[in-house]
C-alpha cells in the first residue's frame with residue numbers, strides 16, 4: 001500500500017488523478033499475486049492502470065470531472081473495467097479529464113486542469129490535451145502503465161499526441177459503452193492509452209468484445225492484436241489525403257507527415273495520394289451532432305437521481321430545483337453544448353442543422369468507404385495541427401479556436417472508424433508530435449501493425 005500511495009502521490013503536481021483508490025489497488029494487487037502464484041496469470045495480471053473518471057467503477061467516485069456528479073458512487077462497474085479487472089489489472093485511481101469529456105485541453109474539469117509532464121523551455125505549464133488529459137499525463141509521467149481513455153472527437157488521440165504516448169480509438173462498437181458516462185452516444189468509444197503500440201494491443205484486447213448490455217456493441221471476434229504485430233507492412237497501401245493539408249499548419253508538422261510517409265515507404269508500403277472531399281464539413285457537422293446528443297444525454301442530471309442538488313430557497317419548486325442545480329453543477333462549456341444541442345434539435349431548426357449534419361456525416365463516411373474500396377489499407381495524417389499549448393493560452397479565445405484542435409480527428413468518429421495516434425517526433429521546442437493512422441472497420445490488428453512500423 002505504501003509503494004502504491006507513493007506512486008500515486010507523485011501525480012499530485014500533475015493533477016492527473018482526480019480520485020486515488022489505494023484500497024482497491026491493494027486488494028486487486030493481492031488477488032493478482034495469488035493468481036501469479038497459482039500459475040494462472042492472465043495478460044494484465046498485476047498491471048497498474050489509471051481509469052478515466054468517465055468510467056463507472058463500483059463503489060468509487062465516478063463523476064466525469066463534473067460538479068453535478070459530486071459524491072456519485074456507482075453501484076455497478078462498466079463493462080470495460082470489468083474486463084480489465086477480469087484480466088488482472090490493478091486500478092490506481094480515477095483520472096482527470098474535461099467535464100463530461102467536452103474539451104481539448106483538460107481545462108473544463110471541475111478538478112482543475114491536469115498538467116502535461118513535458119515542459120516547454122520557458123517553464124510554462126502545458127496542457128496534456130483533452131478530454132483524456134489525465135490519462136495521457138499519467139501514462140507519460142509513468143504514474144501508471146496504461147490508462148483507459150474515451151474518444152468522441154479525438155479525446156484519446158489528441159492527448160496522446162501532446163504527451164508522446166500512444167492512443168487508439170477502436171471501431172465504433174468494438175468496446176462496450178455500458179457504464180461509461182455518455183457524452184454523444186453515436187460517437188463515444190473507449191480505448192487504451194499506453195507507452196507504445198504493443199501495450200495498446202494487449203490492453204485493447206482486454207477492453208474489447210460483445211456486450212449484451214450495449215446494443216451498439218458488435219458481436220465480432222476479438223483477435224489477439226499483439227500476435228499481429230509482425231512489423232511486416234510490405235505491399236500495404238497507405239493513403240495520404242490531400243484535404244488534410246490545412247491552412248496555417250506549421251511547417252514542422254508537414255515535415256513530420258512527410259517523414260512518416262517515408263518511413264512507411266521504406267518499410268515496403270505503397271504510398272498513394274487520395275481525396276476525402278467532404279473533410280472540410282466534418283468539424284461543423286461534429287459540433288452540431290455531438291452537442292445535440294449531449295443535450296439529450298445530460299437531461300438526466302436533474303438534482304434528483306445523481307450527485308449534486310442546489311440549496312433551495314423558501315418557496316422554490318421543482319423548476320427552481322432543476323434550474324439552480326444545473327446552473328451550479330455544469331461548467332460553462334457543458335452549458336454551451338447543452339444550449340447549442342437544444343437549439344439544433346428544436347422544431348424550427350432541426351432540418352437546417354441536425355438533419356443537415358447527419359447527411360454530411362453520411363457523405364464523410366462514404367468518402368472513407370470509397371478509398372477503402374479502391375484498395376487503401378490505412379490513411380496517414382497528422383494527429384493534431386500543433387504541439388501542446390500553454391494552459392490558459394486559449395482563455396480569452398473564441399470557443400471555436402479550441403474546437404479547431406479536432407480538425408484531423410473528428411472525421412474518424414463521424415465514420416465510426418479505428419484511429420491511432422503514434423508519437424513520431426519532437427517540434428522545435430522539444431515537445432512531442434504525433435501522426436494518426438486511420439484503418440478499415442474492425443481491422444485494428446492491421447492498424448496496430450502499421451503503427452508498429454512507424455514507432
Ligand code: GLN
Pocket residue numbers: 101102103104130131150151152153154155156183290406
Ligand atoms: N474536443 C472534442 C470535444 O470537445 C472531443 C472530445 C472527445 O473526444 N471526448 O467535443
